[in-house]
Amino acid sequence: MKANSWLKRNWMWVVGGAFLSVHACTWLMQRAVRSSVHSEVTQQKDAKAD
Template structure:
């Protein structure tokens, strides 16, 4: 009997880890973009007031 590969033994952990990694990365990117847009809006508003 051949020894099973690591991926075949732990496919659920690998899939779960990939899922969480992708969602964490997209959440971080989304948060960074929201923060960037907010700061840009504040800069435009303060420039308009001057």
């Protein structure tokens, strides 16, 4: 019985999935940070207007 035959057959899918997962996570993190910064700037502008 070959223990790592699945990985040998599907290593390209594993690498591609990891690549896409990393990029999706960084994209989501950037979006969250941009949204947070945008809302903070909006709050500061509203505080200055008062």
